[in-house]
Amino acid sequence: MTYIRQAISASWRSYIQQAANSLARLILPPTCAVCKQAGDLLCSDCRSTLPRITVALCTRCGRSLASQADAYCQRCARQPLLLQQLRTPFFFEEPLSGIIxxxxxxxxxxxAEPIxxxxVDAWPEIxxxxxxxxxxxxxxxRQKKRGYNQAALLAHHLGQQWNLPVxxxxxxxxxxxxxxxGLSLAERxxxxxGAFVVGDCSFDGQRVLLLDDVFTTGSTLTAATQTLLEAGAKFVWGYCAARAMRYQDRAELLTTIS
Ligand SMILES: [Zn+2]
Ligand SMILES: [Zn+2]
Known part of the structure; x- marks a missing residue:
């Protein structure tokens, strides 16, 4: 009963918060989510401070490379991801982690729109x-409780910009x-x-781009890719706004940069 009461109250809080945000946006000019200046939801100054990943990366999974001459990272050379390509233009760090x-x-x-x-700018080959x-x-x-799926919002904005169906x-x-x-890789x-099934779409021969907000270990994208490939997709690429990195991987990347 407590769980149901908490779920109902969280759901109402979410709806009220969304309604208040929508109303505020109608009445007030947009303000930057980071610096709060009026004019844009994410101003150009703050966009330039986002933690962009700029080093040479594995062409398959987007991890940093031990040697810039390699095409693949050591993990992909050993056991490639099911995804044919994966890109994450930013680190999941402030201020982007706060925006997400x-x-x-x-x-x-x-x-979702400025993200x-x-x-769009970061991966034009799509x-x-x-x-x-x-x-x-x-x-x-979970979607009922939140009221929307943030990955679907990103997909619709991207689809519009690229003129691709969603x-x-x-x-x-x-x-x-x-x-x-909080789960380990094996637990994830x-x-x-087996958490995904095909919905209302045929994937036969399709070249699919899977979208999510944050990439952590790839377990979710891999499980979804498995389902899409079994449904006949030609290949699957993955695109997430941000990459959460373990301290060790981040240190390795900074060594590669310097
Ligand atoms: Zn700003
Ligand atoms: Zn790789």
């Missing part, structure tokens, strides 16, 4: 290589999975294996 938190948890869904604009955009779905219960319900969660935060893989 506002997008996901504070009902500030309009922030998508940044993603347009000629992809037929269909597919957002990683939330479980029905299969919002192309994948569905077959079961509720606990949040991945177990948590999401």
């Amino acid at each position: 938190h506002q997008l996901k948890y504070n009902g500030f869904f309009a922030l 998508a604009e940044l993603m 347009v000629d290589n992809i037929d269909l955009l597919v957002p990683i779905p939330l479980h029905e219960k 299969a919002e319900n192309g994948l569905r969660r077959s079961r509720h999975t606990p949040p991945q935060v 893989q177990r948590n999401v294996t």
Whole structure:
């Protein structure tokens, strides 16, 4: 009963917060989510301070390379991801991590638009290589509670910019999975294996781009890719706004930069 009461009250809080945000946006000029200056949801000064990943990366998974002459990182050379390519233009660090938190948890869904604009600029090769955009779905219960799926919002903005179709319900969660935060890699893989089923879309021969807000270990994207490939997709690429990195990987990357 306590759980149900908490869920209902969280859901109402989310709706009220979204309504208040929408109303504020109608009445007031937009303000930057980072510096609060009026004019833009994410001003150009703050866009330039986002933690952009600029070093040479593995052409497959987007991790940093031990040697700039290599095409693949050591992990992909050993055991490549199911995804044919993966890109993450930013680190999941402030101020972007705060912006994504506002997008996901504070009902500030309009922030999907500036984030998508940044993603469009960061990977122009998409347009000629992809037929269909597919957002990683939330479980029905979680989406009801939040009111929207942030990955689907990103997909719609990107689809508009690239003029590519979006299969919002192309994948569905077959079961509720606990949040991945705090789980080890093996636990994350177990948590999401078989968690996706095909929804209202045919993937036969399609070149698919999977979209999500944050990439951590790749367990979720890999499970979704497995389902898409079994459904006949020609290949699957992945694109996430930000990459959460373990301290060790971040240190390795900074060594590569210097
Ligand atoms: Zn700003
Ligand atoms: Zn790699």
